[in-house]
Amino acid sequence: MEISISMKALIAGEQIASSKLSRKLRDELLAEGMLLVIPHGSKQSYRARDPEALKRFLIDKDENYRILETDSSDSRASMAAETGNSKFVMVRSCPGFPVNSYEPIECFLDGEPFMVHPQKGSFLFVAEWKQFTIPENVVVIGIENMENFRMIRKQRRFFEKYLQAHGLANRVLFVSRYPQSTDLRKWLCTIPNHYLHFGDFDLAGINIFLFNFQQYLGKERSSYLIPDDIESRLKVGSRKRYDTQYDRFKNLKSDTCELQRLIDLIHRERKGYDQEGYIGHGLLQP
Known part of the structure; x- marks a missing residue:
């Protein structure tokens, strides 16, 4: 799964334009209180209220987002060495x-x-x-x-x-x-x-x-x-x-x-x- 640049920016604490998010995901994140709305005249942009909480929410929603927990310097080879599986084992690290x-x-x-x-x-x-x-x-x-x-x-x-x-x-x-x-x-x-x-x-x-x-x-x-x-x-x-x-x-x-x-x-x-x-x-x- 490829994580969008906009989603990575949100998790990094950056501000993104409304047009960069899908409407369905945006509405869900707003309903969950995950996003801060920043008005710019007639337009809006968004920033994560708590980037770490947003990351946890996305991972719990879809295990494919687990890739967010992997440092960008990690290669598929290093993940394979650690897990024995280059596709990465999709197990929640902290349920509950x-x-x-x-x-x-x-x-x-x-x-x-x-x-x-x-x-x-x-x-x-x-x-x-x-x-x-x-x-x-x-x-x-x-x-x-x-x-x-x-x-x-x-x-x-x-x-x-x-x-x-x-x-x-x-x-x-x-x-x-x-x-x-x-x-x-x-x-x-x-x-x-x-x-x-x-x-x-x-x-x-x-x-x-x-x-x-x-x-x-x-x-x-x-x-x-x-x-x-x-x-x-x-x-x-x-x-x-x-x-x-x-x-x-x-x-x-x-x-x-x-x-x-x-x-x-x-x-x-x-x-x-x-x-x-x-x-x-x-x-x-x-």
Whole structure:
């Protein structure tokens, strides 16, 4: 598989013109939050929000992108020497997803007890996710942003108040979709636990939840974390974020009342709000 020059440029952190990407791939990368849109008058260009995350997403999407992990100085002969196969062995080097918790959660990995309680400043990574099971009375919270994921202890009061107010179990396992792959979603489909999605409060963030999680898990088993104070937060949010996403997601709808109200609120305020704003601050309302 030959990787396009434009895709290599994106992964190298460079900016490319909209015309250099196929529409299908561009729309998919925008929906996944992989690209930053840079307006130039009536035209647009793109840059990877996180080049490493983009590379991982492409590899998980199509193993042929594994060639991106090979240094450009490597020859087919050297790959053959290392792998015994000049066509390169297509095996994912790091399947799975990170997990975190601010209190001990006794889980099981391959049938053996596995305690999830990382020391402050660290988290765990579950590679053998097909053998990973958790107690049924644990709520799984998926966090899109790695900064929020790493700093769950600074958001503990926020999560506890939200779970209590919405009648959800107070025992929580935090998971992340980084690096972007379908492993987390596939694992969620095998367990009965409720999934609570904590993402950015913008149209793209809601789109990720609707089409990467809820359509597979169903409305009974999944929900979007919508803080009580989101209206006041949106008032000081980003107008640029909303304007950038509008054309792509202006027709976004949800048949879940609470989520549709959030979509309507975003359109009314014409702003988006990053989830990082909740680190260390909790709810603004008592």
